[in-house]
Amino acid sequence: MKKLVLALVLAIMLIAVPAELFAVFSGDPVQQFPKPFLLTSGGQGAGSKSLRMLVQLTKKFTQDPTTGDYWLEDETPERYAYIDSGYFKTLVIVISVTEKGLGASGITIEDEIGFLKVVLQKAKAQGMKIIAISMEADARAPKIPTNGNERIIDLVCPQADYLISIKANNTDDRFTKISQQYGIPLTIVDSANVDMRAIVQEIFK
Amino acid sequence: MEKKALIFKVSALVVALVLALIAGIEFWQLRHYKETIVASEDLTEIKWFSDYVPSLKNTWMDTPVFIFDSGVEGGTVFVCGCPHPYEPASTMAAYLMIENIHVEKGKVIIVPRANYSGSTDGMLGDAYPKFFHVSSDWGITQYRIGDRYTNPLDQWPDPFTYINYPSGQNLAYQDIRNLNRTYPGRENGTLTERAAYAILEIIRNEGVDMAIDMHEAEILYPVTSTYVAPPTVLDREKFLETGEVVYYEPERSSLDVAMWAGMTLSEQFLMKYSASPKTLHGLSHREWADWSDTLVFLMETPEIFIDKITGPRTEALMTEGKDEFLQNVTDKGLTYFPYEMDFGTPMWYRVGRHLSGALEVVLDTAMFYPELECICSWPTYLEMKEIEESGKDSVGAFLKDPNAPENKDRAFTIYYKPVGDNYDKYMK
Numbered sequence A: 001m002k003k004l005v006l007a008l009v010l011a012i013m014l015i016a017v018p019a020e021l022f023a024v025f026s027g028d029p030v031q032q033f034p035k036p037f038l039l040t041s042g043g044q045g046a047g048s049k050s051l052r053m054l055v056q057l058t059k060k061f062t063q064d065p066t067t068g069d070y071w072l073e074d075e076t077p078e079r080y081a082y083i084d085s086g087y088f089k090t091l092v093i094v095i096s097v098t099e100k101g102l103g104a105s106g107i108t109i110e111d112e113i114g115f116l117k118v119v120l121q122k123a124k125a126q127g128m129k130i131i132a133i134s135m136e137a138d139a140r141a142p143k144i145p146t147n148g149n150e151r152i153i154d155l156v157c158p159q160a161d162y163l164i165s166i167k168a169n170n171t172d173d174r175f176t177k178i179s180q181q182y183g184i185p186l187t188i189v190d191s192a193n194v195d196m197r198a199i200v201q202e203i204f205k
Numbered sequence B: 001m002e003k004k005a006l007i008f009k010v011s012a013l014v015v016a017l018v019l020a021l022i023a024g025i026e027f028w029q030l031r032h033y034k035e036t037i038v039a040s041e042d043l044t045e046i047k048w049f050s051d052y053v054p055s056l057k058n059t060w061m062d063t064p065v066f067i068f069d070s071g072v073e074g075g076t077v078f079v080c081g082c083p084h085p086y087e088p089a090s091t092m093a094a095y096l097m098i099e100n101i102h103v104e105k106g107k108v109i110i111v112p113r114a115n116y117s118g119s120t121d122g123m124l125g126d127a128y129p130k131f132f133h134v135s136s137d138w139g140i141t142q143y144r145i146g147d148r149y150t151n152p153l154d155q156w157p158d159p160f161t162y163i164n165y166p167s168g169q170n171l172a173y174q175d176i177r178n179l180n181r182t183y184p185g186r187e188n189g190t191l192t193e194r195a196a197y198a199i200l201e202i203i204r205n206e207g208v209d210m211a212i213d214m215h216e217a218e219i220l221y222p223v224t225s226t227y228v229a230p231p232t233v234l235d236r237e238k239f240l241e242t243g244e245v246v247y248y249e250p251e252r253s254s255l256d257v258a259m260w261a262g263m264t265l266s267e268q269f270l271m272k273y274s275a276s277p278k279t280l281h282g283l284s285h286r287e288w289a290d291w292s293d294t295l296v297f298l299m300e301t302p303e304i305f306i307d308k309i310t311g312p313r314t315e316a317l318m319t320e321g322k323d324e325f326l327q328n329v330t331d332k333g334l335t336y337f338p339y340e341m342d343f344g345t346p347m348w349y350r351v352g353r354h355l356s357g358a359l360e361v362v363l364d365t366a367m368f369y370p371e372l373e374c375i376c377s378w379p380t381y382l383e384m385k386e387i388e389e390s391g392k393d394s395v396g397a398f399l400k401d402p403n404a405p406e407n408k409d410r411a412f413t414i415y416y417k418p419v420g421d422n423y424d425k426y427m428k
Helices: A002-016 A047-058 A077-082 A099-104 A109-125 A146-161 A174-182 A192-203 B002-032 B088-101 B171-179 B191-205 B237-242 B254-265 B284-291 B315-319 B322-333 B349-369 B380-391 B403-408 B420-427
Strands: A023-025 A037-042 A070-072 A088-095 A130-135 A163-167 A184-188 B035-038 B044-049 B064-069 B076-080 B102-105 B105-112 B131-136 B137-142 B210-217 B226-229 B272-275 B296-304 B376-379 B411-414
Touching: A002 A077, A002 B035, A023 A037, A023 A192, A037 A047, A037 A077, A037 A109, A037 A146, A047 A192, A047 B254, A047 B315, A070 B076, A070 B131, A077 A109, A088 A109, A088 A146, A109 A130, A109 A146, A146 A174, A163 A174, A163 A192, A163 B137, A184 A192, A192 B254, B035 B137, B044 B420, B076 B102, B076 B191, B076 B349, B088 B210, B088 B284, B088 B349, B105 B191, B131 B315, B191 B284, B210 B284, B210 B349, B226 B254, B254 B272, B254 B296, B349 B376, B349 B380, B403 B411, B403 B420, B411 B420
Parallel strands: A037 A070, A037 A088, A088 A130, A130 A163, A163 A184, B076 B105, B076 B210, B210 B296, B226 B272
Antiparallel strands: A023 A184, B035 B411, B044 B064, B064 B105, B102 B376, B131 B137, B226 B296
């Protein structure tokens, strides 16, 4: 039982203590981008929601689509409308394909890629900055070119202004190569729960 | 000539009868084999599915529900073991919880064999062993592997297409016998639907705050090594009044807890998270949330035994999970789990993952929503790993001897009806 109480205390500390105290980054220095930011998923997976959860835990940002620091929208055409509104300065795309969800929601990876092309086009037309993030553990399995995540990386990352990946998702230098080829800064973080909270605060200071 | 033909026919009949007898004995053994567990001293009550759905009494779908109530107000946790009996790390994790649990605050309810009927046959047509064995200091214990579906002896025939109630979603015909496709179930439905309804009734009537469903999955299936939780829930009132299907983000989010738990656990082992789609019906991670107020978490461990491309399905494949074909496929980058044949996917690893996966959810729920705090403990993945490193079977190390004098009062035979006197002491 002592171990359990200790685990609970540690777990609470992990949330309560500022993440930046423990954060570990490598690669390019953390870039800064303007608020408000629109958060969306590239692939309809839970990645964007997990980033929102981490952003909420920082308690540093307000969530509202017209007056807040950020808003989450994964649905189409709703995310088109938010981009067109001109309110958001930065678009954050979390690369996160859900094999389970895509089929069940009645759309295919081709549909989602089509939606994302429009999202990127509209964001650029509005002059928004684009950040692409890969933060879900083992999100890129299986690592074959036809995998949805790989196809979305191919679509989104070369058009982004900044790339962030957790270390585990860049073991084959997938993001390093894109960063070098297109001259896009890339920051690597060790863990999602601590480092992503810290990096978001750095980016949107 | 006629005599020769007669001898041939009689011989063929005898051979057929002998084969039928051998097969019959095997079926009988699996059907009637009884497992016995020793509940921890924190056990306060035992109920049965039939307490929630009376028509399940004396059917092979009735099953015991173990309740551990600390008496201190706090969150209530429900753990569902064995929704798919051919995923036995789920059952073993539930057994280890029941045998070792200590509850200081709140209440924990554990069903170790949610589809009892399905545990009494094997995957028909898929030749594999009926049992696997666990070694303890006090002896070797045998456990059933079971089927994915309710035993056709208990529920038959299947329709051409199964239509889930009340969503109306078309599912494969055999899913009418799949507990995790029949939620929320119905009180007067098929045997499987009634069991599903009993689980929903437990969740609703016992005021369950966190409901955990333990599964195993192939590594060629995307949702392996994963938590699945719903980001949105059905507006039940609107649906029941108007039939309109509207989903909304609830105040308390299972998905937030699952995502945090997954990120935290990934420092011990890979644990992904996935959002439950709102249009995929019949599954616990959708229907438990839609038809009750509980937070819902489904957990999947990697079980290569049920991957379709392995070598022979032996007991070792189930308990050790070492297979060169899957290693080959993993090396080509085609699996959803970083499989290493040298380590495999041993039973202790999968059981430990479930134990820590469930505990992490309980801990993290308290962190996000302190009013739901439940303080409980059972063996963890790291404790089991330590025991394995010392060369012992960590599953067996946490099992208690039901024949030891100090355990006899709390030894329970798991069957579709109470066996022995011990149940009487805990059934109110």
